[in-house]
Amino acid sequence: MNKTISDLPIGVFDSGVGGLTVLAALRNLLPEEDFLYLGDTARVPYGTKSAESVSRYAVQAAGALVKRGIKMLVVACNTASAVSIEPLKDYYRQLDVIGVVRPGARAACKATESGNIAVIATESTVNGGAYEKAIKSIRPDAHVISAPCQLFVALAEEGWGSGEIAEAVARKYLNPLFASFGNEKPDSLVLGCTHFPVLKTAIAAAAGPGVQLVDSAGTTALEVKQMLADRDMFHSKGHKGEYAFMATDCAERFAKVGSAFLGEEVLREQVEIVDL
């Protein structure tokens, strides 16, 4: 049987292994789809780099996926979603590109009652103000304050996502953020970075009761499903979805750290090293 566009994999791109938390959600919701994941491990972190560099990297990474043949691109990296969605859409006009910021903003607006929303993310995501803009485009009266929590990325990759150290760091970041809301405490906290769901328990403990943690992985997967339905592009029925991994450096580390993010073992042999 000839392969159609619908039978092509969905491309998923991240600065490294963090986007595997998004891949896990996609795979759960869309078990019949194939996925081709690319982590730019040679240039991670994106979260401390300029918008220009991140956009250039994102266009190159998307190019590597497009060359292999994908039917849609999911930008799993919050930083790349925050600063590179428009450059990517401009560059790959024929391709459907879905980022994680808008789905995350939608989830935050659904979760909040008061409209007071705290956002934690990488430095570059916070500096670009993408979450504020996306949230306010849905709920103009929302009161949004964002704070960079760069150290969470290293903690998650080190396997220190829970416990004393993670909780102490979470308090150090969240206490001033929550205090900046004054008496109007936030009731929803957006985890605006691929790595932060790994620290969910520590972040929830530091945030205290009455604060709903929101991450964009689940809502992004729902948006991808909806787009596949709109385009009539689901993979042919009865297919058991497969996934393949590409990285720009260190297959060993990708497999080791990535297994924890995906929630399933990734073998070194499964990771193809590519040059962008």
Ligand code: DGL
């Ligand atoms: N993937 C990045 C994000 O979600 C976190 C890691 C990095 O800084 O590259 O923003």
